[in-house]
Amino acid sequence: MNYRIEKDSLGEFKVPADAWYGIQTARAVENFPISGRKPDVDFIKAHVLIKLAAARANCQPGWLDAQRRDAIVAACERILAGEFLDQFVVDRFQAGAGTSHNMNTNEVIANLANVALGGKKGEYKPIHPNDHVNMGQSTNDTIPTAIRLACLAKLPRLKAAVETMAAEFERIGREERDTVKSARTHLQDAVPTTIGREFAAYGWILRRVITELEAVRPRLCEIGLGGSAAGTGLNTAPGYPQRVAEELARLTGEPIVASDLTAQMQSMYDLQRLSGAIRSLALELTRISNDIRLLASGPRTGLGEITLPPVQPGSSIMPGKVNPVMFEMLNQVCYQVLGQDAAVAWMTQAGQLELNVMMPALGSALFDAMDWLTHAVAAATERNLKGLKVNRARCYEFIHASVGLATLLNPRIGYMKAAEIAKESEKTGKPVREIVAAHGIMSAEAFDALVLKAARDGRID
Structure with missing residues (x-):
């Protein structure tokens, strides 16, 4: 492989010649061959969005000139459009707080901007990763802000998937309003109910959980960007926290506001609240999935009150067997999400004094939980729930027995x-x-x- 040599405060280091990142990123790649997982794409774009907003907020006499601003903004816009995403290469488990990812972003933007202005990769003239792309910023404030913005980007997708599932349960509830069946308490026969009542309740509780997710959104919009190091605002331009928040609000369409700069670095409370709402969703989805699998059990020797569409052969040895695989998958995803929530909880309490250094893994756990649930709920709805059939004769047989x-x-x-x-x-x-x-x-x-x-x-x- 061809290399170029770059130099930082530790000395010289080889950087792949075709890489748009630089020396600090290359060191991180060597230091952290941990999971093999690259950064979440929403997180990459959220962090780049912060750099773009900061460049505009810093453009004033004595700080960032218009030429550098425009070059940084243009580089950011290319990344946000989907170019160069493969240049963000630091493992999700990395140096505390996310310094490596912050420098990965700074270096890629600086190199893109410099080449556009006629410079060369790795020379960092006229735009330097630290002095210009990172102006008025720190890992301490950009990383937690990027986590919030990435979660805000994922939240509508998760909500949409759950809303679609809720709507399907409600549809079945309406269609089966008069389909009488035996209720079961303690897993024993109970009073009469209907499939409609049972399934409408599933939809109702999912709508309730959606309101809990939505309730967290305003808290995610409160950011500590501008706190720089330790929430002090050191080396930031006058009025920068308010201007950069206004710029991010304009770019995202979210009501972003500057909050307590110190507290937002010390505490991951708002992110823990989001994780808690996601945990509640996972618990309800687990319960509902278990019910669906019970109701579909059999078909001859179980309850068999519903039939799920077959999506694959169920056994490598038993011909004709069909399993409730989509809701089995949803169960597994929910259990993994509960594990991610436990990790978020432990990392939330691990903050010390002015900084929580666990942010890279904390953010990754949240991103995984949101993405996994979004995809799993959508798949279970499309592949199984929408084709669900109610076995009315079976329900009649059971209720009168x-x-x-x-x-x-x-x-x-x-x-x-x-x-x-x-x-x-x-x-x-x-x-x-x-x-x-x-x-x-x-x-x-x-x-x-x-x-x-x-x-x-x-x-x-």
Whole structure:
């Protein structure tokens, strides 16, 4: 491989000749061959967006001149358009706080800008990575701000996936409003309910979780950019925190505002709140996935109340077997997301004094959780939920085999006599509807109507 030689405060180091990054990035690549995972793309673009906003905010007499500003902005715009993303090469597990990634960004932008102005890679004239691209900034304030912006970019995609799933559950709920089935509590037969009621509830709780995710958005818009090192604002231009926040608000369309510059470096509280909302989503999705798999179990020897579309053969040895693979996948993703949340929690409390140095891995855990859930929810919805079929005959069979139907007789004949009907049904195997007809309590047809009303409306008067 061809190299160029660059020099920093530690001395000389080889940099690949065709690389747009520089010496500090090359050192990081050698230092951190850890996971083999490059930076998240939303995070790369968020960090570049900060450099663009900073260049505009710093353009004033005595700070950044218009020529350098325009060159930096043009380089940033090329990256934001999707060019040179392969030049961001530092592993997700790297130096504390993210200094290596910050310098990776600074070097790529500086080299692009200098070449555009007629210079050469690695010479950093007239634009220097630290003096100009990083002007008024620090790893301490750009990295946590970039994590927030990346999460803000991912949040609409996650919400859209969950909203689509919720809408599908609600659709099934409407279509199956009158499909009576046996409820189950303690995994035992209970009172009548409907598939519609059951599935509408899944949609309702997912909508509730979406509101929790949305509630975190305003907190993510409060940034500490301009705090420079340790939140002091050292080496920043007058009014820079407000100007750069206004520029980011314009660029992102989000209500970005400057917040407490010191606290936003010390604390990852807002990101932990987001992680907590994502954990709540994962827990609910896990519960719902478990229910779907139970309802689809069988098809002959399980519940079999619903059928999921087959998307692949289910066994390498049992011909014709079909498994609920999409919701099995969603379960697995949810468990991984719970692990990411635990990592975020530990890294949140690991902040010390004026800085949390765990930010690179903390951000990565959040990004993974959001992306994995977005893709998994969308796949389960499209590949399985939208083709779900309700086995109404199976639901009818189960509900009329349930002795729990005797509960509906309590208001008419009292608890003790209803219990006798239940015992007779259990002993003889006869459906409750036949027994009440035989005892002259009501006709079988009238009892069916009573069951439907109880299941659908929750009342029998």
